[in-house]
Amino acid sequence: xxxxxxxxxxxxxxxxxxxxxxxxxxxxxxxxxxYQQTPGQGLQFLFExxxxxxxxxxxxxxxxxxxxxxxxxxxxxxxxxxxxDSALYLCASSSPRGQYFGPGxxxxxx
Amino acid sequence: AQSVAQPEDQVNVAEGNPLTVxxxxxxxxxxxxxxxxxxxxxxxxxxxxYITGDNLVKGSYGFEAEFNKSQTSFHLKKPSALVSDSAxxxxxxxxxxxxxxxxxxxxxxxxxxxKP
Numbered sequence: 001x002x003x004x005x006x007x008x009x010x011x012x013x014x015x016x017x018x019x020x021x022x023x024x025x026x027x028x029x030x031x032x033x034x035y036q037q038t039p040g041q042g043l044q045f046l047f048e049x050x051x052x053x054x055x056x057x058x059x060x061x062x063x064x065x066x067x068x069x070x071x072x073x074x075x076x077x078x079x080x081x082x083x084x085d086s087a088l089y090l091c092a093s094s095s096p097r098g099q100y101f102g103p104g105x106x107x108x109x110x
Numbered sequence: 111a112q113s114v115a116q117p118e119d120q121v122n123v124a125e126g127n128p129l130t131v132x133x134x135x136x137x138x139x140x141x142x143x144x145x146x147x148x149x150x151x152x153x154x155x156x157x158x159x160y161i162t163g164d165n166l167v168k169g170s171y172g173f174e175a176e177f178n179k180s181q182t183s184f185h186l187k188k189p190s191a192l193v194s195d196s197a198x199x200x201x202x203x204x205x206x207x208x209x210x211x212x213x214x215x216x217x218x219x220x221x222x223x224x225k226p
Contacts, residue, residue, distance in 0.1 A: 042216060092212065106151075
């Protein structure tokens with residue numbers, strides 16, 4: 001099976017812009033989780049979607065949002081970008097066997 | 111609230127020697143524990159997990175982890191380190207606020223440096 005794919009891999013934006021990141025889970029996986037990784041805060045949970053419904057949400061401001069489509073693909077959106085949003089954004093898809101991560105999207109906000 | 115601690119920012123070991131990367135956890139119920147490895151500019155790769163059963167869990171690439179309930183620890187081990195094992199290692203616990211959740215709580219990570 002193909003692994004978790006994320007697009008784009010790299011992104012440069014400026015403050016105030018918005019960005020949309022995409023994640024395609026492993027075929028058959030219905031749960032998709034998103035994490036933010038920064039040197040200072042480490043890996044922090046953003047949200048999880050299961051069957052197109054948000055099942056869990058982390059402690060991030062409302063500028064961070066997401067959705068999941070009927071084919072389990074997920075997108076996350078960050079509006080009004082801030083410098084501190086520069087990070088590696090990781091998507092993971094889950095099955096009862098475990099949680100598997102994609103390569104991430106590295107976002108740089110200038 | 112559950113948490114995970116990795117007390118060492120960096121572990122240095124010589125190639126061929128055994129390695130241990132430490133992890134302690136705090137949960138109110140039964141822990142679901144994981145180890146992941148991250149190479150530069152890559153995502154996280156799953157190494158192993160503990161849900162129930164034997165306290166010694168065997169995983170990928172020759173790694174294993176020992177679950178110790180009394181010490182609330184889940185240390186990652188490998189009998190003989192390779193230079194290619196040099197990477198960032200994360201311990202994680204599954205959030206127990208709801209069943210079947212995909213939310214993991216991660217430790218801060220430990221950089222493993224294996225020297226030839």
